[in-house]
Amino acid sequence: MRKAPAFSLASAATGIAMSILLMAAPVQAQTAADAALDLANMLDGAGGGVSGDAYLSALENAAAAGQPMAMWQLGTMYENGEGVAKDPAKAFGYFAQIANQHADAAPRGVESDIVAQSFVKMGDYYRKGVPDAGIPADVQRSHALLLHAATYFGDADAQYRVGLLYLQDDGLGNSPLQSARWLSLAARKGHCLAQARLGDMLFNGIEGIEAQPIEGLMWLNLSHDRCRGTSDQAQVDELLNRASSIAQPQDRADAAALAQSIAPQFADF
Structure with missing residues (x-):
C-alpha cells in the first residue's frame, strides 16, 4: 500500500511562503520588499498559528530554493535581530547571495527593488567591514556597489547616497554639481x-x-x-x-x- 507523504507544519509554512511569493509578483503597485513583509506577516505566529521555528524553517527552505524575497527577509531578520539573534555575518551572507545571483536581473523586474537594496546593504557592510565574516572594510568596493544600484537599477536610495558621497572629501570627490x-x-x-x-x-x-x-x-x-x-x-x-x-x-x-x-x-x- 502506498504511504501518504509526510506533512509537517514547517512544510505547510513553506508552501504558504511560496504561494505568497507567486501571488505577489503580478501586483505592480507592490514592491518585492512589500511582498517579503507580507510573507512575514502571513507566517507570523500570532496571525497564522505558525511557530517561530516553522517560520524560520520555511524562509530557509524558500531561500535554499533560490527565492530572493526569502533571502531578503532572512537578511533583515539577522541584521536587526528580529525573531533571531542578531548576526551581521549571516545578514551579510544573505544580502551577498542576492546581489551575486541577481546582479544582472532586469532593472524593472518584480524583484529589482530587493536586488538593488541588497547592493546598498552590501555597500554599507563593506564601508565598515564585517569582522565576524572575515570581511575587511573596503571603501572603494562600497562605492562601487552603491554605484551599481544607482546606475544599473536606478534605485532612488542608492542615488541619494551617491549624491551625498559627492559632497564628502572622502567620498567620490567633492563635486556639488554631480x-x-x-x-x-x-x-x-x-x-x-x-x-x-x-x-x-x-x-x-x-x-x-x-x-x-x-x-x-x-x-x-x-x-x-x-x-x-x-x-x-x-x-x-x-x-x-x-x-x-x-x-x-x-x-x-x-x-x-x-x-x-x-x-x-x-x-x-
Whole structure:
C-alpha cells in the first residue's frame, strides 16, 4: 500500500511562503520588499498559528530554493535581530547571495527593488567591514556597489547616497554639481530626503549652482509632505523652516503653489 507523504507544519509554512511569493509578483503597485513583509506577516505566529521555528524553517527552505524575497527577509531578520539573534555575518551572507545571483536581473523586474537594496546593504557592510565574516572594510568596493544600484537599477536610495558621497572629501570627490545631479534623480522618484537636500542646495546655492529660492523651496515643501510621519521628518522640517524664515513672502507663495501642482507626479512612488 502506498504511504501518504509526510506533512509537517514547517512544510505547510513553506508552501504558504511560496504561494505568497507567486501571488505577489503580478501586483505592480507592490514592491518585492512589500511582498517579503507580507510573507512575514502571513507566517507570523500570532496571525497564522505558525511557530517561530516553522517560520524560520520555511524562509530557509524558500531561500535554499533560490527565492530572493526569502533571502531578503532572512537578511533583515539577522541584521536587526528580529525573531533571531542578531548576526551581521549571516545578514551579510544573505544580502551577498542576492546581489551575486541577481546582479544582472532586469532593472524593472518584480524583484529589482530587493536586488538593488541588497547592493546598498552590501555597500554599507563593506564601508565598515564585517569582522565576524572575515570581511575587511573596503571603501572603494562600497562605492562601487552603491554605484551599481544607482546606475544599473536606478534605485532612488542608492542615488541619494551617491549624491551625498559627492559632497564628502572622502567620498567620490567633492563635486556639488554631480551631487545635485544624483540628488535630482532620486528626488524625482519621490525620495523625500533627496528632495530635502536638493531643495536646501538650490535655495542657498552652492559652488557652481546659483541660488534658486523658489525651486529650492518647492522641493523642501514636497519633502515636508512626503516625509511626514517618518523618522526623517524632523531633519526635513528643520531645513524647510530655516529656508522659509529668510525667504521672500512671494517666493514662499510661488513655491507652495508649484509644489502643490507637481505633487501628484509622486503619488505612485
